[in-house]
Amino acid sequence: MTVATPSELLTALRRFGLENDRLDAAVARRLGAPPVEFKAMDHLHEAGELTPGQLGERLCLSSGAVTALVDRLERLGWARREPHPHDRRSVIVRRALPDEESEAVGIYMELAGRLERLAAEMSSAERAAAIRFLDEASREASERADTLRARPGSAEAPTP
Numbered sequence: 001m002t003v004a005t006p007s008e009l010l011t012a013l014r015r016f017g018l019e020n021d022r023l024d025a026a027v028a029r030r031l032g033a034p035p036v037e038f039k040a041m042d043h044l045h046e047a048g049e050l051t052p053g054q055l056g057e058r059l060c061l062s063s064g065a066v067t068a069l070v071d072r073l074e075r076l077g078w079a080r081r082e083p084h085p086h087d088r089r090s091v092i093v094r095r096a097l098p099d100e101e102s103e104a105v106g107i108y109m110e111l112a113g114r115l116e117r118l119a120a121e122m123s124s125a126e127r128a129a130a131i132r133f134l135d136e137a138s139r140e141a142s143e144r145a146d147t148l149r150a151r152p153g154s155a156e157a158p159t160p
Helices: 006-031 035-047 052-059 063-076 103-120 124-150
Strands: 079-083 091-095
Touching: 006 035, 006 103, 006 124, 035 052, 035 063, 035 079, 035 091, 052 063, 052 091, 063 079
Parallel strands: none
Antiparallel strands: 079 091
8 A cells, every 4th residue: 555645645636736727728729718718617517507706706807807708608608698596687607508529528528437437446435535635625725715815905817
């Protein structure tokens, strides 16, 4: 059994994040879309639906930048605006159903299949430990982002 240090685990997590960002950038370039669209779709996939304000908060975008982003997502056929069920002044942004034949879906589904096979090689206890660590790491990163955004003097993020 290999013993890994906490530092090695953090290095592996950082490496995965960087390589996943690189994959998103390569797919975005291939499809002619900016990488921020892929990050937006990740957030919509995870949340199911978000208001433009919530999406802007998650991506650290100004209201104008998120409006332009949602416009681009709609033109690409990746998302749609719907009336907010409780606030007539707002909308909800939802993922559009992906074209199962699209190149992007194929690329990500292939990766998902490979990652699922790797996960299947792990013991149940190893998967549980990985899930616990990644969930806690996500919570810590989210809390840190919220803290930084709430600090007085936080500059508005530049428009992409």
